[in-house]
Amino acid sequence: MELTEKNYKEDFCAKKISVIIPIYNAEKYIKKTLNSIIEQSYQNWEIIIIENGSEDKSPDIIREYEKKYPEIRMIKGPGKGPGPARNRGLKLAKGDYIVFADADDYLPDTEIFRKYISIAEPTGADIVVSNYARLWEDKILPASKHESFALCSPLSEEFRFRGFFSVGTLSYVWGKLYRSEFLKKNQIIFTEISYAEDKLFNMQCYICNPKYVFLEDVGYVYRKNDVSVSWQYRSDSTENWFKIAYALKGWIEKKNKDPVEYISLTRYLIFFATFFDAKMEYMQHKKRLRAIHKILKEYGDHPVGKKVFCELADRKRPLQINQWMWKAMIRIFSFGMKSKWYLLMSVGVKILITQKVDERLSDTGIRE
Secondary structure, eight states, X not given: OOOOHHHHHHHHHTOOXXXXXXXXXXXXXXXXXXXXXXXXXXXXXXXXXXXXXXXXXXHHHHHHHHHHOTTEEEEEOOSSOHHHHHHHHHHHOOOSEEEEOOTTOBOSOTTHHHHHHHHHHHHTOSEEEEEEEEEETTEEEEXXXXXXXXXXXXXXXXXXXXXXIISOGGGOSBSEEEEHHHHHHTTOOOOOOSSOHHHHHHHHHHHTOOOEEEEEEEEEEEEOOTTSGGGSOOTTHHHHHHHHHHHHHHHHHHTXXXXXXXXXXXXXXXXXHHHHHHHHHHHHTTTXXXXXXXXXXXXXXXXXXXXXXXXXXXXXXXXXXXXXXXXXXXXXXHHHHHTTOXXXXXXXXXXXXXXXXXXXXXXXXXXX
């Protein structure tokens, strides 16, 4: 049959998008989330909501939507966090593509589904990545755009460093379109860990060599919600990051990949996790220096941490990233950790936090 413009459009519209949303106590936001999907110009979608034991009116609100829209269905979740909930959604999803959303966020563009499909179909993309914005106290603030790494080779250290860490766009499951066939073929699901399961999920995707396509449009608004998992203090955070490091190593072996090729993922993971946990402990324990010291010592004395910081401090091992400031910070910090200068390093970390250097260098920018 001749491929006409009509057939071309019909072919696109035949592709279903499954939207998977875990929900727990989101009565204040869920209407905006659902409406932003319902109002999409591209209408071939289904919404699978995994209700994870909410104690507010979220389930009642969703039931009202279910009555009105047959494409929306709510199922009971496992009650073990967003990762297992998303896995349940993946099992039930009938779509050719998957979109993940959180119950307190929303899509700012009613054309974003159409844009996703229009770029995914002709390119054969496995993952389409859009830009996003952040909502801090009713203010929309743009995050760093993916253009800083999107033009790099996906096999480069620069792509990995910026994509998953300094910019971080590739770490999040939201703001993306995933090809269902790619996830099924590579048996990619969420690992049951207490935090950052989306970062591990996306690293596992990356190791399976997906075809990335980048969309310049802002396709997602991420809301800072102080009661969400992302902003809660976790006493097991250090243990969790090392679990991710071990899981990543196991995944590389399972997929028969060269561990040397992907070693930088683990190195930068531990580097950033150390600072992140040090900051969380510092804020949790009334800004005490000894809280930072405690975390730095835990990371520095751990076999994986010790190995990572020795490798990052070794000047014979070139850091194949372009930003000189990041190179300097990584070398200096890692040398201090290798040398067990934990007290001195604690003072340095406190200064970085106080001066908000971490926020200036991160994808969020200053939040005030």
